[in-house]
Amino acid sequence: MDAPAGEVWELIADPNHLPRWWPRVTRVEGVERDAFTKVFASRNGRLVRADFLVEADEQALTLRWEQQVRDTPFARVLSAARTELRLEPAGSGTQVTIELRQKLRGLFTNLGASRVRRAAGNVLDEALDGLERVFG
DSSP, rough: OOOOOOHHHHHHHHHHHHHHHHHEEEEEEETTTTEEEEEOOOTTOEEEEEEEEEETTTTTTEEEEEOTTTTTTTGGGGHHHHHHHHEEEEEEEEEEEEEEEEEEEEGGGGGSSSHHHHHHHHHHHHHHHHHOOOOO
16 A cells, blocks of 8 residues: 555544445444444445444554454354454555454354355455555
């Protein structure tokens, strides 16, 4: 990405900017230093809320979002979901890595794993494309 790591960090470390680059996010609520709620549109257009706890290490340029799935509709499918973003200065630009680790629950563990993995890959690709659009 053709932007300095510090500029990319400022964008990704502030959840309020998620609607600018993360797929289907319509707004972000309840932003605190270590938590936020993402409101996004599902594929059928229904608004869905997801709560996250945040760990940020500005020195290492690493950000982790732990989705709170317990006692939510996501708990039917997931037992855990964690997104990690890492930035690495690369010349005059920045290398961005995003990983999404999800632990599936119940029948989804075997039957839906490939579908969930494919959907997660699409979201991550769209997020990287979103960052490219912002820093174009």
